[in-house]
Amino acid sequence: MNSAALRVMFDHRVEKITLPSGIPESLEELHSTVKQALNITDDISLQYMDSDFEGFFTLQSTTQIQHKSTIKVVTVAPIVLTLFPPNDSFTDGDITEQCLDTTTFTCTTIHDFSYTTGSSASTVILSPNNSPERKPWPKEFIIPHFSVETEMMGLTTPNVKSDILEKLAQSIFTYTAYPSSLQILSVAEALIKAHPCLTDRGSFSGVYAWQTSIKYKMANFRTKLRGLGIPEVMCNALKHKNPDDRKSAKNVKKPRKAEVNYLPFYPVGEDETTLEKEREELVSELKKKNNEKIKENMNKTFAHRRHEIINQCPSVQDIKQRWPALFQPSQVSW
Known part of the structure; x- marks a missing residue:
């Protein structure tokens, strides 16, 4: 069987994955191969580039792709239920x-x-x-004020996105150091609502790229906090x-x-x-x-x-x- 190569897009990365045995017959095997190659632990969904519409569609079968095809990896957010007690007052x-x-x-x-x-x-x-004292997660996330340069230039310079993510991470940390997928989604949606010019044109929802960026930014932010000796994240260091x-x-x-x-x-x-x-x-x-x-x-x-x-x-x-x-x-x- 001839080997095959795929162009794989994940977050802000574009990787080449070589398949020595060719395109797998089952979708599950392809999922496993992609997750192992990119070191992904979350559940994923794959999309392929359709030549007719020049856009990405959900991959239903490995017969829809071939050698040198382009696929996109989408992480599947788990369903999280957040339960709030009727009274937050506790005694000793x-x-x-x-x-x-x-x-x-x-x-x-x-x-x-x-x-x-x-x-x-x-x-x-x-x-x-x-x-820092933790506040309960708000019903509607309030987007913080960014620097003057960011507010004026939008995404015209590389440093602007870094400034946006840094400010968002600081705001999220006032509520939790470990936001759930749904909480990250609410932040991304609030960002696009406050600044429509930041909409992700490459996704159907308009927020997927921001979701992924915020997720990895929080991981990096926690690493920085561990270096500062914050106990809440220090206890999770290896x-x-x-x-x-x-x-x-x-x-x-x-x-x-x-x-x-x-x-x-x-x-x-x-x-x-x-x-x-x-x-x-x-x-x-x-x-x-x-x-x-x-x-x-x-x-x-x-x-x-x-x-x-x-x-x-x-x-x-x-x-x-x-x-x-x-x-x-x-x-x-x-």
């Missing part, structure tokens, strides 16, 4: 989620809410560069994962509603070592039943506890051994 308490198999605990995540009160003993001063989980995009800890994976900075002047000593003192105070001191230490060690639970994902038994006060009625009651 824990949300415990246990991931179980038939024999042992495999993963445990405890969301420990610790809020300050009017008592000075329960007030903890966080560092000025504390993690070197911070367990040896068995060191695989890209595996067990990514994304904050959800109620910040189940919230990772704050350590308080001013504190680090893992000093807060570990506070934890040991907390265990001793628990034996004395000094509720005020216990409450103060629990608030002070909040960041240390969050980092341990999110990054190490310990079992309930381990958490109970290291943080027995977390299971006291004063800490778990709603």
Whole structure:
């Protein structure tokens, strides 16, 4: 069988894929080959260039393409349901989620809410560069103001698109570091609505190119934040994962509603070592039943506890051994 070559368009890339065995007989095999060649993990759909209409159409069969044909890769966005509780107000308490198999605990995540009160003993001063407070995703995304050059020149220079994506990434990060496909779509649609001149003429929806660009921009933006030591994205770096989980995009800890994976900075002047000593003192105070001191230490060690639970994902038994006060009625009651 003669070999074949395809011109493949994906995002802003144009690649040549050589098929030593020729065009695959099944569409599934072609999908697998393209995903492997371009290192794509998402579900995809393929489109081929139709010579009659000089446009792209959905590829239904591999018989529609031949040697030196041009195909376009389109990522298929997963269906995501975002559930909002009727009330976002929470009191002191824990949300415990246990991931179980038939024999042992495999993963445990405890969301420990610790809020300050009017008592000075329960007030903890966080560092000025504390993690930004997350706002709920808006019903309609507000496009930020771009630089004067961008507003005046549109897309006439290469730097303009970079400025647009940078501003969008900064705005998205005020809501979430890990936007879903539907959230990215809403941003792209809001951008085109605010600036019709930016419409993607090469796609039916007019926003596909922006969707893809925003998706990869957020990935690069998170990489930059990891370099700055932002805990929310640091916990997903490969070197911070367990040896068995060191695989890209595996067990990514994304904050959800109620910040189940919230990772704050350590308080001013504190680090893992000093807060570990506070934890040991907390265990001793628990034996004395000094509720005020216990409450103060629990608030002070909040960041240390969050980092341990999110990054190490310990079992309930381990958490109970290291943080027995977390299971006291004063800490778990709603």
